[in-house]
Amino acid sequence: MIGAVAAFCVIIIGLAVAAPVLKPDFLFKRTPPRIAVTAIVDESNDPRGATMAADATGRLTDGFAKIQNISVVAPRATAGVESANAVTAAPDYEIRGELQRGDQSWTLRARILKTGSGEVQAVAAASVSGEEADAQIQQSRLVAGVGHVLARRLNELLEPSATPSANRKASTGGDRVAVEQALASINQTTRERFGAAQTMLQKALDEDPDNVDLAVALASLQMRGIQMVWFSPDEAATVETKANATLERALRAKPNSIPVLEATCRFLSATNHFVESLVTCAKALSFDPWDGSALYLVGLGQMFLGRFDDALATFRQADRYDTPPASRWTWLLGAGVTNLLMERNEDAVSWLQRSIAITPATGRSHLILAAAYQRTGRVAEARAAIEEGLRLRPGTTKLSVWPPRKNMSPIYVVAGDRLVQSMVDAGLPEQ
Incomplete structure (x- = not known):
């Protein structure tokens, strides 16, 4: 008996010693x-409003139900009719909206x-044209706009x-502003805007070198540059090595972070690891089902693997x-390229024209549109x-226009x- 008690005490003491270095979930399973x-x-x-609101509620609920690290529950009962277990069933957060x-x-x-506190954690708004004839598109874009x-x-x-830096800005305000400004600067992607965004993020990271979020944002941006062939081969190799190390550290620190997963997926896609990119992007989508950037990268992986029907879908x-x-121009470009690969040339023209109307200065989009026009x-x-x-892309030839x-x-x-x-038939130089 004394031996059993002693052994039990040793176990308790061991857990107490280990507790500071163990995650809470190790000892107590967190729901x-x-x-x-x-x-x-x-x-x-509007006579259609009630139906649209009900449909939007269903779509929003279904979307959040796909997110893997939360559970979606029915709203609490109204005051006065709450059940005996209402306290234990109460949600941690509520999503409310108006149409x-x-x-x-x-x-x-x-x-x-x-x-409980009613503290507002996030606010979102999305609008769609009232002239859109397809009600399904209206609802899908409204819900995606706020759901994302x-x-x-x-x-x-x-x-x-998980950033330990003593210089880290209060909450996430400082780094979030830097990331948002960088994204805004490449909304209509050009090489010059890309350079400005890279400089902006690098400056913010120099001021806060241990900031995981800024490092990941910079790595993700630079992977876009590699995909657009905006680095020399030597520069691209250096960027890839540094980005790989950054993302490995970030995944260890924040394995369920959407930006980290997105950046890793982009890295895998840009370095031609397409199967792995599909897996990583699928995980990103399990935390944000409306993530068009991740969907674009999934489509690229499917396209490069020869799954054209899947990519177009x-x-x-x-x-x-x-x-x-x-990222709006990217999936339009992807759809245009995939249609061309499938010899659906007329369909490709409209997708490519829409993409160029949003982002007219990449150069590559015009070269691909030229192929559609030629055909x-x-x-x-x-x-x-x-x-x-x-x-827009001087010096491009048949040998350099396509990725490895x-x-x-x-x-x-x-x-x-x-x-x-x-x-080439349309005039692209062969060498």
Whole structure:
């Protein structure tokens, strides 16, 4: 008996010693935070408003139910009729929203509230044109517009920064401003804007060198530069090595962080590890189902692996969500390229024109549009598009216009070669 008691005491003492270095979940299983999506209030004074509000509530609830580290529960009962176990069933957060109708648009406003205190944790608003004939598109974009913002803020709340730096700015305000300003500067991507965004993030990181969030944002931005071939080969190799080390540290510190997962997925895509990128992007989508940036990268992976039908469906899904705005041109470009790979040339033209209307200065988009024009018999427009592409990307040739082929499907390589040849036929130099 004495021996058993002594052994028990040793176990207790051992756990007490270990407790400071063990995660709380090791000793006490933490239940996922509970989120209640309340019915969206119709404030539209429109006959369609009640139906749209109900449908939007269902879509928002279904979307949050896909997020893996929370549980979605029914809203609490109203006062006076609460059940005996209402206290234990109470959600940790509530999502509330209102649907409004203006002269030209529908607007959905939503917020996350901390239950009990009523403290507002995040606010989001999204608008769509009232002239849009497809009600499904209207609802999808309204819900995605608010769901994307709220899901990311919820992820920040549940995945606080692990940065130990004494210089770290209060809460996440300072680094968030730097990241948002960098994203805004590349909303219409050009090489100059890319350089400005990189400088902005590097300066912020120099001031706070242990800041994980800034390091990840810089790595993600630089991976865009690699995908756009805006680094020399030597620069790209250096950037890849540094980004890989940054992202490995970030994943250890914040394994469920959406920005970290997005940046890692982009890194894997930019370095031709397409299967791994699909897995990582799927995890990012498990925390934000409306993440168009992650969907774009999924579509790229599917495209390079020769799964053209899957890629086109993924790009179309991103277009139905249409968020975030800074990435809007990417899935339009992806859909255009995939249509060309599938020899759907007329369809490709409209996707590519939409992409260029948003971001007209990449150069590569014009070169791809030239191939679409060439294939549809619009030879003069094809040559003009080649000239514009070469003005924006001087020195581009048949040998440098397409990414490295490592790990690409033979199906993609054959179709890609045909696409590049269409650019050559339109006037792209061979050497």
